[in-house]
Amino acid sequence: MDLIADHISHRFDALDVLDDVSFTVRAGEVVAIVGPSGCGKSTLLSILGGLLRPTGGAAELRGAPPKDSLNPLTFVFQDFALLPWCTVEENVAFPLEHTALGAAERRRIVEDALRRTGLSDFRGAYPKQLSGGMRQRVGIARALAVKPAILLMDEPLSALDSQTRELLMEDFVRLLADGAMGAVYVTHNLEEAVRLADRIVVLSRRPGRIRKVVPVTMTRSERGDRNAREKLLALQDELWSLIREEAIDAEREVQHA
């Protein structure tokens, strides 16, 4: 199943946020969206996931979703969006409650998602008892439980400290390794973008337009190698050179607002 941004534009009242953004996320592909702050990255993701109606253009799907997918487009949120009154297990089971699945099947799926994210021992804990990294793992387990075709990840690591980020990044690499799931990964962190993405969509500052689409040619497993580091850094520099001037302007603009 492909996800298509078809000439998407968006404005909030008088504020133009996105201007004619088009690209396609092919099945199993990971596309990162980077750009200066306030360029409409998160807005674009909300539109792609059907949580926001664009003022122009459309988000479209092409092809059938995987047969057993319960929610082909599934979000992973920056602030985790866990129900604080539910345990880890209940949070992961939450999106399954309203499906036609039987209780035994639901339990099996939750069990599997908890195991894949290393949460089996924390099933009875409440979100407030967990560290930020563990909370985001619950968010990821919840997403895995519905077998998404495409994960829509909205700065999933930006609320975490750098060590936790590194660990979760390794989890992402592992989860996306078999190509069964694609992802749209919104981030302001260029290192995350070059580590994960097959292609990187660089947006201009507001109103966000596509400045460039940068392919990453190495496989994700190659990028973990020591030797790959230099190439990735060069790529990061290339991206930064595309964004830097506008990031400065964007920052000044935010401060004047």
Add this chain to the structure above:
Amino acid sequence: MLERAPAETPSDIDTKPRPVEFRGAGFMPSTGRASGWVALALVIAVWQLAGSAEWVNPLFLPAPSAIAVATYKLAMSGALWQHLGWSVMRIGTGWLLGTVAGVIIGFAIGLSTLARGVGITFISALFPIPKIALLPLLILWLGIGEEPKIATIALGVFFSTAISVYSGVDAVPRNLIRMAQSFNVPFHAIVRRVIWPGALPSILAGFRITASVALLLVVSAEMIGAQYGIGAFVLQAGNLMQTDQLLAGVVILSLFGLAVGKLINLLEAKLLHWR
């Protein structure tokens, strides 16, 4: 001229380690309750002493022991339970009616644009009215039985409940609702599993307010027109200058308020343990 300590020589300052002055004291009152109980006991003891030594006329302020005896006698004669029973019935019925209506309307205002427009206008207009002022009107409408008293309490409870419920619904983090929508969770399930528990802290805080509103209104309503009930009893005792009985009634009201507060604490501990 003031004597001054001789200034330290520069060499002292350079070489001798000296402690960094602690500046972080205060602004952290601890939650110990012992001092509160001691103060309460002290006030009662002084009050008792004043009564026993006849420093004050017992007609105006009977000693705590006299109030305790009066309470005991009331309990033994059964009069206490009769009055309390009537008051509890009125509070219970009125509070329940007002709360159910308030929760329904509060949710409607929190969830629907139309209900919000209409509801907030009416609530803003009617909330400031002291509900006890409506009792005479309600007596005209509903007769002189229990109905107008219960309706007064229900009205008082309704407005506060509706306000705390829709503020609670408004305060549910939008990201949780978006999350549920992103998983295609149906509307009714979002209300039940996300909005209701999210609004519950505010709803329970509202219960605390409406419980005291209900107590205030039941006493006022009973003073205006009732034969039985703690309010009526306090008024009668006052008319007969039975100050010990009057204060016994006040003590009962205070205990009742405390008990309701404790009940809400328990409810919070049970329902909001996740906080």
